[in-house]
Amino acid sequence: MCMNSQQLRTFVTVADHRSFSAAAQALGYTQSAVSQHIAALEADLEAPLLTRRPVAPTEAGERLLEHARPLLLRLDAARADVARLRRPRPGRLAVAGAPGALTPAVTRALARARTESPQLVASMRVCGRGEAVQAVLTGAADVALVDGAVAATDPLPLSGADFLTALPVGEEPLAVLLPAAHPLAGRTTLRLADLAAARWIDAPDAAAPLAQLRSAAQSDGFGVQFTYTGTDTRGLSLLVAAGAGLTTAALSAAADLPGLTAVPITEPRIVHRTELLHPRTPTSPVLELVELLRRA
Known part of the structure; x- marks a missing residue:
């Protein structure tokens, strides 16, 4: 049996929780199902991936984690991208922002976007840069606001943001x-x-x-x-x-x-530097926010 995304997700969850039972609870599986997924993955790769007491990745497991995390994120991003085409959410503006990216110009634009569209369901979640990018990739947020320290002409180095559109806003x-x-x-x-x-x-x-x-x-x-x-x-x-x-x-x-x-x-x-990231097929509230930030 070849590895599949379900097995990889189970493996990453066990590695993160350092526990088969905690991973089973997080995934909604039985502990037996989690053990079967790990055993099948280890049999396919012909290498032990986790020690059992304590539960921790082996050297081979650490190497697999380096591949598994971005692979699973890309799968989730693909699912969310297709879902946006089938079920757009024109009345929602969900923002995930790093604290340093919430400059006065950005917060004014967010407030104005809500004022100009009274029916808009707007929300803001303050989180780390990686979490903000991941939220947009997976459809949990419509835009990410991120910041960082770079040379004046360089874009922000953001892992996983290849399929998002970046707009410099400050x-x-x-x-x-x-x-x-x-x-x-x-x-x-x-x-x-x-x-x-x-x-x-x-x-x-x-x-x-x-x-x-x-x-x-x-x-x-x-x-x-x-x-x-x-x-x-x-x-x-x-x-x-x-x-x-x-x-x-x-x-x-x-x-x-x-x-x-x-x-x-x-x-x-x-x-x-502050940037706004959005999907390649943004909703109308996102485009309106982009325009407000461009005029700021």
Whole structure:
């Protein structure tokens, strides 16, 4: 028997939950069915994919996960793309947005879109960039608003967004956030390379991912002092003010944060970029939002 998407989805769920019983509950299967899927997949690939006590991916399992996740996402995206053609939702505007992408211009456009179409069912979910992209690919959202730190002429590097249309909606200086008493807080500008040896907070869903800073600075630095999971930018700013490490933000968003100083990064020329992503067959509310953002 050759592997199929059902088996792959079961395998990924078991690997994520580190439990056959928890995976069965999440998928709505019996534990016996989950075990059969894994056994069939291991027989087909002629390799053990999971250890049992504790449940964890083997080396072969880790390699399969690298392929399985994007494959399953593409299958879900294909299903959602076809569903949009058969059952368009012209009265819905569901937005999935990264916190740093919700700039004043974006939020004004969202509010205006709702005001100009009183019958529109509008919603906003704040989440990480990857989750926002995935929400549009799978049909859970109509648009994604994402941000990141890139060279001024570069698009955002977004995994899985190949089949979505990207619209730049904002670009402004990127700033490093420093505690007010930090030795560099009095500077008017900073070079990114000068910050490579500093202590950083790894907050990939609430600030520019450190991988993007390493790429821009062409450095292996930017070591992690503190890991922050979540999208609450206020909590992140409080950690910076308390000395837990540095982070970045759009210069305008960082202007009024208490206990912090925002210093723009001028070398290399790296910017905080915001993009809107939508399917190739957008609904009329999405097109209206795009037009509002273009005029902003």
